[in-house]
Amino acid sequence: xxxxxxxxxxxxxxxxxxxxxxxxxxxxxxxxxxxxxxxxxxxxxxxxxxxxxxxxxxxxxxxxxxxxxxxxxxxxxxxxxxxxxxxxxxxxxxxxxxxxxxxxxxxxxxxxxxxxxxxxxxxxxxxxxxxxxxxxxxxxxxxxxxxxxxxxxxxxxxxxxxxxxxxxxxxxxxxxxxxxxxxxxxxxxxxxxxxxxxxxxxxxxxxxxxxxxxxxxxxxxxxxxxxxxxxxxxxxxxxxxxxxxxxxxxxxxxxxxxxxxxxxxxxxxxxxxxxxxxxxxxxxxxxxxxxxxxxxxxxxxxxxxxxxxxxxxxxxxxxxxxx
Ligand code: PEP
Ligand code: MG
Numbered sequence: 001x002x003x004x005x006x007x008x009x010x011x012x013x014x015x016x017x018x019x020x021x022x023x024x025x026x027x028x029x030x031x032x033x034x035x036x037x038x039x040x041x042x043x044x045x046x047x048x049x050x051x052x053x054x055x056x057x058x059x060x061x062x063x064x065x066x067x068x069x070x071x072x073x074x075x076x077x078x079x080x081x082x083x084x085x086x087x088x089x090x091x092x093x094x095x096x097x098x099x100x101x102x103x104x105x106x107x108x109x110x111x112x113x114x115x116x117x118x119x120x121x122x123x124x125x126x127x128x129x130x131x132x133x134x135x136x137x138x139x140x141x142x143x144x145x146x147x148x149x150x151x152x153x154x155x156x157x158x159x160x161x162x163x164x165x166x167x168x169x170x171x172x173x174x175x176x177x178x179x180x181x182x183x184x185x186x187x188x189x190x191x192x193x194x195x196x197x198x199x200x201x202x203x204x205x206x207x208x209x210x211x212x213x214x215x216x217x218x219x220x221x222x223x224x225x226x227x228x229x230x231x232x233x234x235x236x237x238x239x240x241x242x243x244x245x246x247x248x249x250x251x252x253x254x255x256x257x258x259x260x261x262x263x264x265x266x267x268x269x270x271x272x273x274x275x276x277x278x279x280x281x282x283x284x285x286x287x288x289x290x291x292x293x294x295x296x297x298x299x300x301x302x303x304x305x306x307x308x309x310x311x312x313x314x315x316x317x318x319x320x321x322x323x
Contacts, residue, residue: 004287005287008040008286008287013042013285013289014289015268015290016290016296017293017295019294021272022043023041024041025044025045025282026047026048027044027047029052029068032279036076036279037076039280041279041282043079043081044082045252045277046082046084046254047084048084049065049085049086050086053088057096062124062125066127066128069083069128069132070132070135070136072136073135073136076137078136078137079136082139082202082254083139084142085126085143086121086125088111088114089105089109089110089111089113090111097121110144111144112143112144113150116157119157127164129176130158130161130162131171133172134172138173140154140176141181141200145184145187148193148194155197158176162174177199178198178199179200179201179249180198180200180201180202181201181202182202182208182240183204185208187240188240191243194243195243195244195247195249198249201240201241202252202254204255205228205258208233208236209226209227209233209255212230213226231308231309231310235305237257238270241270241271242271251271252274252276253267253272259278261284262317265296265297266300268292268297269298288323303316
């Protein structure tokens with residue numbers, strides 16, 4: 001298997017008929033950046049910055065964040081690096097923030113909601129990201145967006161910081177892209193609105209599945225509902241990609257579904273441009289892509305979208321799987 005995958009090293013990520021997409025990787029810290037290149041990733045599609053915050057006993061300084069983001073940008077040598085701003089709350093607690101205990105943490109004060117209300121924490125992160133953008137191709141991604149106001153507020157904060165950096169004579173990428181992590185049912189339903197103001201989308205299927213199905217993956221009694229093969233989740237993904245394609249912005253995916261060999265042809269058919277997977281899944285995902293023509297992907301997706309249950313979808317995909 002390993003030898004069979006080796007022949008995909010250095011090859012473009014494309015279907016059998018030459019439809020090229022981007023195949024990038026998810027990382028949790030600056031030390032994982034080199035591994036992405038070793039595994040032949042074409043960039044970073046998700047840098048989860050929470051870990052910088054979780055490893056520390058206090059909010060990491062702008063300077064230490066700057067060093068971490070710069071290191072990733074430099075290691076990737078100009079390849080795209082999508083850095084997600086602090087996605088705290090829900091299952092990811094930060095004791096030193098002293099946040100109140102919530103009855104429904106997954107529906108509560110977290111991610112962009114928390115960041116916008118705590119600019120003394122958010123601004124240093126955005127400043128560090130902007131400063132690091134002078135050293136590579138950094139893109140900023142906003143987690144858990146549910147309404148366009150949140151995207152606008154983050155963009156306004158970024159503009160404010162750009163003004164400060166200009167005044168201080170500090171370099172940054174003036175064209176830095178700001179994208180939305182599409183991982184709530186609300187974001188999916190207003191994908192057309194968000195696509196007009198976002199520079200890119202990246203679909204977080206881990207949360208999108210949970211928030212669409214109203215099912216907690218960690219609860220064994222409802223875990224049977226937690227599956228991206230549900231028609232509801234597939235329709236949501238298709239809608240998000242369609243909205244991005246229509247506005248001509250990148251449609252990416254950084255949730256686990258992006259490397260599911262059963263789903264890859266369906267995602268290609270929907271028009272997904274970027275697949276962000278764990279570094280160890282890069283070559284296997286590139287191989288799966290190479291086994292399908294776009295016409296075959298589309299025929300499969302058409303069939304799948306007519307099915308009515310998760311079980312039917314899964315069984316059809318398993319029956320058609322190629323390896
Ligand atoms: C997701 O929700 O799909 C995702 C990639 O983010 P995380 O798993 O960090 O919530
Ligand atoms: Mg998420």
